[in-house]
Amino acid sequence: MKGQSYKSKFNFLLPAILLIGFISACADSGKSKEPTEEVQVKSKKDPFPLKYTSGIRSILEDSKGNIWFGSHQEGAALFDGDELTYFTLENGLSDNQIRTIYEDDSGTIWFECGNGLSSYDGIRITTNAERDYSSKNEWKLSDNDLWFKGDEGTGFNTREGQPGVYRYNGNKLIYQIFPAELKAGEENYYSVTTPLVKGEDNMIWFGTYGAAIGYNGKDFKIINNESLGLTGDTGALHIRSLFYDSKGNLWIGNNGIGVIKYDGENTINFTKLHHLKKEETKGYSLDRIFSIGEDNAGNIWFGTHQSGVWRFDGESLTNFTKEDGLESNHIWTIYQSKQGELWFGGASPSGVYVFNENSFERKY
Incomplete structure (x- = not known):
């Protein structure tokens, strides 16, 4: 089934669903451990598919062609093209929640955990103290x-x-x-809630619960409730995702007030502009945004909690849900592979999905 489209000029009644109460996206992912010495990796290997249940929170395709998956509560997994290797606290990780995965110039893999920081050199995991x-x-x-x-x-x-x-x-x-x-x-x-994003003019952006903070090596730019004119009555920032698109726009995804778009000079409430607040739609909305990405055609994708995935083509928005093959109802991350394919990491149930022209299917 094709996703249902919504033109930006009009309100549309969306299919009604039971809204589930607020969840803590940064809930404890398990007991953390004190910094330790390097640990030789002896981890469990399994055939496909990926066996996580708590959700896919982060993804990295490294320089060797391996694919790393970070879970919400179950550690990290490495897919070498043939089999999966799982890493947890027992293998030296500082925590089982893997929020972001990076690779440095030497090929070392870094795990930004719920608590602490760990790295992998291909042989050992080190909890960096x-x-x-x-x-x-x-x-x-x-x-x-x-x-x-x-x-x-x-x-x-x-x-x-x-x-x-x-x-x-x-x-x-x-x-x-x-x-x-x-x-x-x-x-x-x-408190930082998103991976770092890089924009124009050497600007890097950090997303925290209550502010987007930009730094260009000299000056700071801060987008917060005060700069947006938000109060307790009009809502407040609760940032869960940042994305910098190919046109120079910074997209700020919130858990509550939806999407804020910043073009370098002005900010707009994108969700409000397109009449996709939950009180307007009475169904699938664009209020709770946990991930944002862009495909090679320039479409912007929004991963939500409880409202599927939305695609914006520059004029209209299209909503994709379980009826379109998207089993996960919480999309933690959107990652573009080296081949240009968008991977959607979700929870409930866990999985990594791809979009094939009209519908989604599970890839990992």
């Missing part, structure tokens, strides 16, 4: 930097002192704090 806290305010930027959230699931620990991020410059992890003044009750407001 060494940190430099001596230059928290001395922000720097280079092309080969990797950036990671703080060590805690939310908030910050005593060594970090304030919300911020770790910059890995190829030699060490340096903690740098965000240029923000915390108010009472905002201890988790600047």
Whole structure:
């Protein structure tokens, strides 16, 4: 069945579904462990398919052609084209929640976990404990930097002192704090919730619960409730995804108020503009956005919680749900493969899906 289209000028009544209450996207993924020495990897190998149940939270296709999958609560998996190898706390990971996976210039794989940070050199997993806290305010930027959230699931620990991020410059992890003044009750407001994205003019963007923070090596740009004119009555940011498209737009996906689009000068509430708030649709909406991507044709894709996937072609939006082969009702991540294929990592049930012209099918 083809997805149902929605023209941006009109309201449409969508199929009614029972809305499920708010879930904590950053719930504890399991008991974390203290930093340890390197651990020789001896992990379970299984044939296909991927056997996760908690959801696919992150994906990476590395320089060797391997595909890595990070789960919400069950560790990481490596697919070498023939079989799957699973890695968990028992193999040295600092946590079983894998939020983001990166590869550095040396080919080392980095796992940004719910708690802590781990890396894999092809032989061993290391829980990385060494940190430099001596230059928290001395922000720097280079092309080969990797950036990671703080060590805690939310908030910050005593060594970090304030919300911020770790910059890995190829030699060490340096903690740098965000240029923000915390108010009472905002201890988790600047906890990083999304992978880093890179935009124009050398700008990098961090997504936190309550702000999108951009840095270009000299200056910061902060998009928050205050800059958007949001109050408790008009809604508030709860950022779950960031994406920078080929046209220079920053897309900010929220769990509650939908999509904010920033063109470098102005911001608009994209969800409100297209009349896709849940109170307007009474069914599938564009309110709870956990992932955003772009295909080779320039279409923007939005992965939601409980409302399937939406595709925007520049004029209209099309909604794809279980009737279109999309079994997962929570799309954590949208990843573009080296071949240009979009992979949609979902939960409930877990799986990685691809879109084939008119419908979805499971790939992993």
